[in-house]
Amino acid sequence: MSDDINKAKSAILRNIPSIDSLLKIPKAIKWLKEYPRNLVLKALRDAVDTKRTELLSGEAHSVTLNSLISLANDRLTAHTSFSLRPVINATGIVIHTNLGRAPLCKSAIDNAAAIAAGYSTLEYDLKSGRRGKRYTHVQSILKDLTTAEDAFVVNNNAAAVFLCLIAIAKGKEVIISRGELVEIGGSFRIPDIMAHTGARLIEIGTTNKTHLYDYERAITDNTGVILKVHRSNFQITGFTEEVGIDEVTALARKSNITAMYDLGSGCLADLLPYRMHDEPVVKNIVKKGVDIITFSADKLLGGPQCGVIAGRHDLIEAVRTHPLARMVRVDKFAISALEATLMEYADADKSFKNIPVLKMLTEDIREIKKRAVRLASGIKGQTTGHMEVKMISDTSYAGGGSLPGHEFSTYAVVIKPEKQTVNELEARLRCSNPPVIARIKVDSLVLDARTIFDKEVKTIIDMSKSWCAT
Incomplete structure (x- = not known):
């Protein structure tokens, strides 16, 4: 029985396209026009090596051309993207050390x-x-x-x-x-x-x-x-x-x-x-x-x-x-x-x-509420039937080793997913483009409007539909 399995694996491995043949498909030809050749080669080799490992370990039982190209595309995106990237800070922590502290004026x-x-x-x-x-x-x-x-x-x-x-x-x-x-x-x-x-x-x-x-x-x-x-x-x-x-x-x-x-x-x-x-x-x-x-x-x-x-x-x-x-x-x-x-x-x-830090720390709570209302309404319209969305009053903090003990009244949008876990939703936001960094509260995701800039509200609303994808 094991011999039959090994023979089947060997047959599948032999059918994995060579790098030379992959370079001739339309998608790869397009990549070669947009990116350095060495990065395209690296992405294709990474995809082939990954699929080969999955076959040998039993994680996968077949390899399609589409799956190889999709994986190579992910690798190429990773190789050609900046590691230091802008994010949307929806945590409510104004001077967030992990997110670069003070945004500049x-x-x-x-x-x-x-x-x-x-x-x-x-x-x-x-x-x-x-x-x-x-x-x-x-x-x-x-x-x-x-x-x-x-x-x-x-x-x-x-x-x-x-x-x-x-x-x-x-x-x-x-x-x-x-x-x-x-x-x-x-x-x-x-x-x-x-x-x-x-x-x-x-x-x-x-x-x-x-x-x-x-x-x-x-x-x-x-x-x-x-x-x-x-x-x-x-x-x-x-x-x-x-x-x-x-x-x-x-x-x-x-x-x-x-x-x-x-x-x-x-x-x-x-x-x-x-x-x-x-x-x-x-x-x-x-x-x-x-x-x-x-x-x-x-x-x-x-x-x-x-x-x-x-x-x-x-x-x-x-x-x-x-x-x-x-x-x-x-x-x-x-x-x-x-x-x-x-x-x-x-x-x-x-x-x-x-100065953004001073503005966020001292902003009129009514302005924060307006932003939260727009955000909640927009997300609710994009995610109907997939998530429970509501606005709540909450608490923000200065962060960054500043103003300990001071709590700032704020308004936030709370999202409770119905067809995925809150951790899965948090990961989707974190891995989106641009990444949205939120916080989890019990079984819901919280987007604090204090640290979300006005110009970012529409961006979050536009991308929220993709949070429902299965």
Whole structure:
């Protein structure tokens, strides 16, 4: 019996078309006109190898020309598509780390595109006709917005903290409250960062309570920095106490040591009118006398991935001239996008309208509801009889290690499939073009209208009919 099966398999294997013969069919000839020959060959070979393996393992019992071409087409699409792709964020998480954090404002996109298209004044001074410095393009505007004496930019906030500590605290003691020994994304921890800077970590207080006398008792002749860390990605509530930045800076000044504040998510806009009371504004912290401050540009600021360092000129100069500064420098794309984003803050009202992160966090709930109504109505019209579609009130979050504990009222579209599982539906949306990233809630799929742009509503509606295909 087994011999008969093997003979049957051998016969089928012999009937699998050769690559040369596949290259002569109309579809392959069309591919050769559109794609490089080596990619077409790779797609066909992958398809043939896959089908051969399925036959030998018993997963398949026959091979048709159509199935080979279909598989080769999928492979060719994969080989010729970008891996880094735009997606529609329907999760309700505004600063979604996995989805690229802050979407850029139009002026930042336009400026970065203009700089990318040709040559630029990245390190060229037009007035003198000599070599310039890349950081001057954002230095002045950062000084204006933060009210700091000087400013510098590196590739992210972890690098900003690291560079500051190695430049101003190497071989010295750095005092920090135990309640502020945070861990940021990717398991980067403040103690680990500090250990590699050559500074000595001095922990004070307890997890939930730190007093001013804890700082005072820890100061020695070798103390270089008192480091405050804003808990931008978590909260400690209940029986707690911490020392305010006013008292810390006063103590540091009296003791002739540096007061440093890592703000993490860093906010340039005043969110107080929007009831986000506990998020410190960078310029307000600088005015309290902090010597050096670090924060991200791609979180609440709403710009490209960067780490901003602002503060006293002598400290910024020490950071700027440190040998490691070049290793964490930003490129022309980040600088061009950052400069344009910062310019939006010249007009406070415009910044909340033009910078996507600020707009999404503060958008009128009535506008979100209108978008959700359109979305629900459109999807329901395309999927009648296949899915239960309704609009609900729900909750969104800032995300990206920002505004912990803040919940934002929102409206979402809930889809409950009737002829497939919710996981199958989620996968269909995730693998669509463009991909739609949603979240699952019990046995339904949730599309949060807060993070869906107006221009994306029609796109989602148009593609929703394909979600019903069996």
